[in-house]
Every structure is written in structure tokens, then in C-alpha cells.
Amino acid sequence: MRIGYIGLGEIGAPMAMRVLGAGHELTVWNRTNAKAAPFRDAGAVVADSAAAVAERSEVVLLCIDTAAGLEDVLLGSTGITQSVKRPRVVVDSSTMHPEVTRSLGHRLAAEDIGFVDAPVSGGPRGAEQGTLAVFVGGQDDHVALARPALEAFSSRISHLGPLGSGQVAKLCNQMVNFATMAALAEAAATGRAFGLDADALLPAMGSGLADSAMLREYSRGRSAGESTNITGIINALRGLLLGYEDGPAGGRVDILLKDLGAAVDVARVSGSAAPVSGMLEGLYRTLHNAQATQR
Numbered sequence: 001m002r003i004g005y006i007g008l009g010e011i012g013a014p015m016a017m018r019v020l021g022a023g024h025e026l027t028v029w030n031r032t033n034a035k036a037a038p039f040r041d042a043g044a045v046v047a048d049s050a051a052a053v054a055e056r057s058e059v060v061l062l063c064i065d066t067a068a069g070l071e072d073v074l075l076g077s078t079g080i081t082q083s084v085k086r087p088r089v090v091v092d093s094s095t096m097h098p099e100v101t102r103s104l105g106h107r108l109a110a111e112d113i114g115f116v117d118a119p120v121s122g123g124p125r126g127a128e129q130g131t132l133a134v135f136v137g138g139q140d141d142h143v144a145l146a147r148p149a150l151e152a153f154s155s156r157i158s159h160l161g162p163l164g165s166g167q168v169a170k171l172c173n174q175m176v177n178f179a180t181m182a183a184l185a186e187a188a189a190t191g192r193a194f195g196l197d198a199d200a201l202l203p204a205m206g207s208g209l210a211d212s213a214m215l216r217e218y219s220r221g222r223s224a225g226e227s228t229n230i231t232g233i234i235n236a237l238r239g240l241l242l243g244y245e246d247g248p249a250g251g252r253v254d255i256l257l258k259d260l261g262a263a264v265d266v267a268r269v270s271g272s273a274a275p276v277s278g279m280l281e282g283l284y285r286t287l288h289n290a291q292a293t294q295r
């Protein structure tokens with residue numbers, strides 16, 4: 001298929017590489033041009049705007065970190081809706097508030113462009129390995145058009161309902177992920193304060209009911225000496241709880257707060273209580289502010 005990809009960031013780049021590797025005809029654009037260079041080398045066409053990507057593509061995938069950036073790429077002066085020849089469907093793999101998704105979907109429908117939300121879970125490593133979980137919302141015919149592109153980087157595509165449903169599922173997924181990260185940081189900090197070695201504690205916990213994909217990925221990243229979003233944020237939380245740094249901090253707390261804020265809001269407007277996520281929002285906001293104070 002002729003597929004476009006816009007937003008070659010931390011997770012977008014490996015997803016786009018998988019699309020190219022699956023044999024699709026790929027056109028890319030990234031605001032910071034240098035990030036597109038490896039794609040030219042690998043055989044993709046590098047366009048000079050989002051509109052130019054749209055003109056060459058039946059399906060355009062996006063992965064952008066903010067709602068304002070997403071709106072720019074879709075509706076800005078060189079955005080997708082400025083293309084003369086329209087793509088049939090735009091697939092958004094960013095994690096966004098479902099209301100942002102629904103509103104953008106209405107505006108694209110007025111331009112005769114289909115819209116699908118397809119946020120992902122599994123991180124850059126999952127994207128490289130083609131094992132991302134994809135949570136999909138949208139009309140059946142639009143999702144059918146998106147599926148060949150999604151299959152390039154996913155081991156499971158879950159179509160959960162109309163537009164916005166994928167985002168709600170991803171936010172539910174994040175509620176569990178962020179709670180698990182906080183619990184792991186608290187356990188590791190407590191063990192450390194008592195004098196236990198985390199390299200012994202984590203596998204011990206993993207052999208019982210505290211095991212999780214998050215625990216395994218944190219242990220793997222630590223052992224490999226890799227600085228990932230997961231190791232960076234759990235280490236940062238441990239530092240906050242202990243009062244001293246204990247392992248390299250990192251990760252994007254701003255992106256995490258975007259997701260938690262949306263999760264708490266969706267729960268509130270839907271009439272559900274989300275006391276754990278509300279508490280986590282306070283914890284991660286404290287971490288964010290502590291990091292800002294240190295800078």
C-alpha cells in the first residue's frame with residue numbers, strides 16, 4: 001500500500017521503519033528534518049510537508065506528542081487537509097483525550113477523510129520488534145483500510161468500538177501501567193532503605209503474584225544498563241521517595257501526565273470514580289515539579 005507516516009519521534013520512528021520493512025511504499029515527513037534522514041537511506045520518500053505526505057498516500061499514520069501539534073499536522077497551513085489529493089484514512093497512534101479525537105474526526109469527515117484512533121502500548125522496543133498492542137476506534141471500513149499498516153508493528157490489534165474507543169482503552173491501560181510503576185518504585189525504595197539489593201529483590205518478587213510485564217521490563221532494562229522511559233521514571237520516583245538518587249532518572253513525565261489527566265477526566269465525565277489514578281496524578285505532578293525545581 002502507499003502509506004504515509006508523520007511524527008518520527010521516539011516511538012513513531014521505529015513504527016514507521018516496520019511499515020517500510022513490511023514492503024509498503026512509504027512517504028514520511030517530520031518537523032525536524034534530520035530525523036527523516038535514516039528513512040531516505042532505507043528507501044522511503046521524504047516529503048517536505050504533511051500535505052505532501054497526504055498527496056502520495058492512501059493511508060497516513062501519525063504519532064505526535066501534543067494535541068496542538070496533532071491539530072497543526074491535520075489542519076495547519078501545510079497540514080493534511082491542505083493536500084489536493086486526499087488520503088482515504090488518517091490513523092492517529094498518538095495517545096490523546098478521546099474528545100480531541102472525536103472533534104478532529106468530525107473536522108476530517110467534513111473534508112471527506114476517514115479517521116481512526118490507534119494508540120499503542122509496548123514502547124520503542126515493542127515497536128522495533130513488531131509486538132505493540134494497538135487499541136483501535138473507528139468505523140469498520142476505515143479500520144479495514146488501516147489494518148495492513150497496523151499489522152506491520154503489532155502483535156495484537158483490538159478494535160473496541162467507534163472513534164475514540166481506542167483512546168479510552170489506552171487510557172485504561174495507562175491507569176494500570178502508572179499504578180504498577182509507582183508500586184514498583186515504592187517497593188524498591190523500601191527494600192533499598194532497609195538495605196536489600198534490588199537485583200535480588202526484583203526477581204524474588206517476580207517469582208510470585210507481584211510479577212508483571214512492567215516488573216520484567218524494569219528488571220530487564222536495569223540489568224542491560226539501558227535508559228528507557230520505564231527505568232528512568234521508576235528510578236526518578238525511587239529518588240523522590242528515598243530523598244536521594246539511586247539509579248539514573250529519565251523518561252517523559254509530561255507525556256505521562258497528559259495520559260493520566262485524560263484518564264481521570266474520562267472517568268469523571270463517564271460517571272466512574274478513579275481514586276487511584278487521581279492519587280497517582282498528584283504523585284507524578286510532584287515528581288514533575290521536583291524535576292523542574294532541580295533544573
Ligand SMILES: NC(=O)c1ccc[n+]([C@@H]2O[C@H](COP(=O)([O-])OP(=O)(O)OC[C@H]3O[C@@H](n4cnc5c(N)ncnc54)[C@H](OP(=O)(O)O)[C@@H]3O)[C@@H](O)[C@H]2O)c1
Nearest residue numbers: 007008009010011012031032064065069072094095123124
Ligand atoms: N515513547 C513511548 O514509549 C510511547 C509509547 C506509547 C505511546 N506514546 C505516545 O506517542 C506519542 C508520541 O510520543 P513520543 O515519545 O514518540 O514523542 P516524541 O519523541 O516527542 O515525538 C513527537 C513527534 O511529534 C512531532 N511534533 C510535535 N509537535 C509538532 C508540530 N506542531 N508539527 C509537526 N510535528 C510535531 C515531533 O516533531 P519533532 O521531531 O520536530 O519534535 C516528533 O516527531 C505521544 O502521544 C505518546 O503519548 C509514546
